[in-house]
Amino acid sequence: MTGGIYRVVGGRCYRGHQPGDLFEAKIEHRAEARAIGRGDIELVERIRFTVQPGSYNLPKGWLTTGRVSDG
Amino acid sequence: MAKRIALKDFIEVDGVDLSNLARQVTFESTDDQVDVSGFNPTGSSEFLAGNRVRQVTVEFFVSRGSNEVHQVIFPIHDGRLTSTFRWRADSSASVGATNEELRGDVKILSYSEGGTRGDVETTSVVFIEADADSPLTFYST
Numbered sequence: 001m002t003g004g005i006y007r008v009v010g011g012r013c014y015r016g017h018q019p020g021d022l023f024e025a026k027i028e029h030r031a032e033a034r035a036i037g038r039g040d041i042e043l044v045e046r047i048r049f050t051v052q053p054g055s056y057n058l059p060k061g062w063l064t065t066g067r068v069s070d071g
Numbered sequence: 072m073a074k075r076i077a078l079k080d081f082i083e084v085d086g087v088d089l090s091n092l093a094r095q096v097t098f099e100s101t102d103d104q105v106d107v108s109g110f111n112p113t114g115s116s117e118f119l120a121g122n123r124v125r126q127v128t129v130e131f132f133v134s135r136g137s138n139e140v141h142q143v144i145f146p147i148h149d150g151r152l153t154s155t156f157r158w159r160a161d162s163s164a165s166v167g168a169t170n171e172e173l174r175g176d177v178k179i180l181s182y183s184e185g186g187t188r189g190d191v192e193t194t195s196v197v198f199i200e201a202d203a204d205s206p207l208t209f210y211s212t
Binding site for chain 1 (some may be wrong): 083086089118139146147152154
């Protein structure tokens with residue numbers, strides 16, 4: 001799965017987005033290549049989807065104590 | 072629920088809205104009828120549902136411009152690729168319980184084109200369910 005910000009450049013809606021719209025999506029790489037090749041969309045920016053600090057909570061006690069092996 | 076005249080259907084193939092290049096759509100879900108009848112006093116038959124096949128047939132106006140029918144559909148067939156498919160009855164309304172959307176991964180196992188003098192060129196394309204990861208079924212969200 002490939003992610004990016006795309007612009008709809010063809011004369012038709014692409015995945016519900018109007019021509020001229022910018023949208024962010026994960027698109028399977030072969031589907032992305034077909035869409036770009038057909039002139040449906042263009043890649044504006046490649047995105048690496050990552051978990052942002054602060055957007056999650058770790059289980060209580062995690063990373064506050066060192067891991068101890070059983071061995 | 073009101074009766075419907077098909078006018079506003081939404082059809083999307085491989086992400087591309089082909090609604091205004093289509094004029095007919097038919098969804099079909101079929102289970103094999105497997106005979107599991109045994110001898111019995113009434114001679115009745117007993118059946119179970121076997122393999123299931125789901126497919127959608129769409130009649131398109133053949134057009135060869137950018138992002139149009141030939142350019143979108145033929146490469147998917149030619150490359151034996153899997154693509155996405157979506158259909159809902161009312162394109163002007165959002166997906167919901169009264170306007171469910173049929174969607175899933177499909178393959179196009181055959182493709183044909185051709186014209187008759189003086190007639191509009193159309194082609195019927197069968198989109199058949201491709202896998203269990205994204206089965207062709209109706210969604211209300």
